[in-house]
Amino acid sequence: MKGSGREAAGTLVLDAAEPGAVDLAAAVLRDGGLVAFPTETVYGLGADGLNPAAVRRIFAAKGRPADNPLILHVSGPEMLGQVVREVPAEAGALMREFWPGPLTLVLPRQPAVPDEVTAGLNTVAVRCAAHPVALALIAAVGRPLAAPSANRSGRPSPTRAEDVLEDLAGRIDAVLDGGPSGVGVESTVVDLTVEPPAVLRPGGLPPEDLRRVIPALVIGAGSEAGPARSPGLKYTHYAPRAYLVLVEGPAEQVGAEIRRRAAVLRAAGRSVAVLAAEESRDRYPGERVVILGSRRDPERAAAALFASLRDLDRSGIEVILAEGIPRRGLGLAVMDRLERAAREIVKLEEDES
8 A cells, every 4th residue: 555665674664755754653653653753853763652651662673761751742732731730821922923833832731741751740741743744643643642752762762763773673564754853952841830931951942032032031950969940950861872972162172172082092003983063074084074064054053963972873983073063042952962872071161372
């Protein structure tokens, strides 16, 4: 039948552009199955968000700790009544400005939302993705979808269907292939149950944009010790298999430190790659260099980050030396992901000698 797709290690791969593919994926979800699907940020691993048994399958497939809450994806504000007890004025303003889009809101939960989704908290994280396949799939199911990133827990998030299959083939029922994700980092999470509202996780919507609507918005991380109110806070995330060293500071000093480390590693017989900005292209002669984008263009760096980490892993590189970028716009999200992925962080001060 059309939309029947192909199989990869027992996981059905569906081309979202094929007639019937979205309906077939929706049928799998209604039956309690797991389907990875594209959003504008990364691929999500979807299950019926109001079915506790289906949600538990997400945790098993990913190897995800049960105290790490999930995001519920809705097709629009009209679906919020199924999962949210109240919508404060700030939430309405943000939804009008940024939904559909890479923005997740933490709001008071309805009792119908399973504890498996919220890690037992009295709040729930919800978002409406700006991707036609995601919106069509949720509408076809008719219920919110619980959907963390579609990767094994701790690995770089997937921005392509092949990334999903690399981690989860044989562990989930289907992948709905909608092509590469455009934003490349997960959604920004804003907690609207605290005063002032707080960004819990930087992501695909920069805080500068959010402050146009909520000027008092603060940047605040969840506690490592207590319950996480948002995904992406409590555990190591986004890590490649390679040993990643993040070097941050003045550009010239960062370049010198990376060159020094690369020479030492090569002398020890280790394979090395450098993750760098466009402006640094000529700083590393003889090195394998992957360019994320200009320091003035953090959107390009965000879009390329996870795919670059995965591609370097596939190539067998043992050590990645990564330049830091300015924490402006999406640069804040890129640096958050690099810091959480790094095994070692080097912060260099301005050389005043």
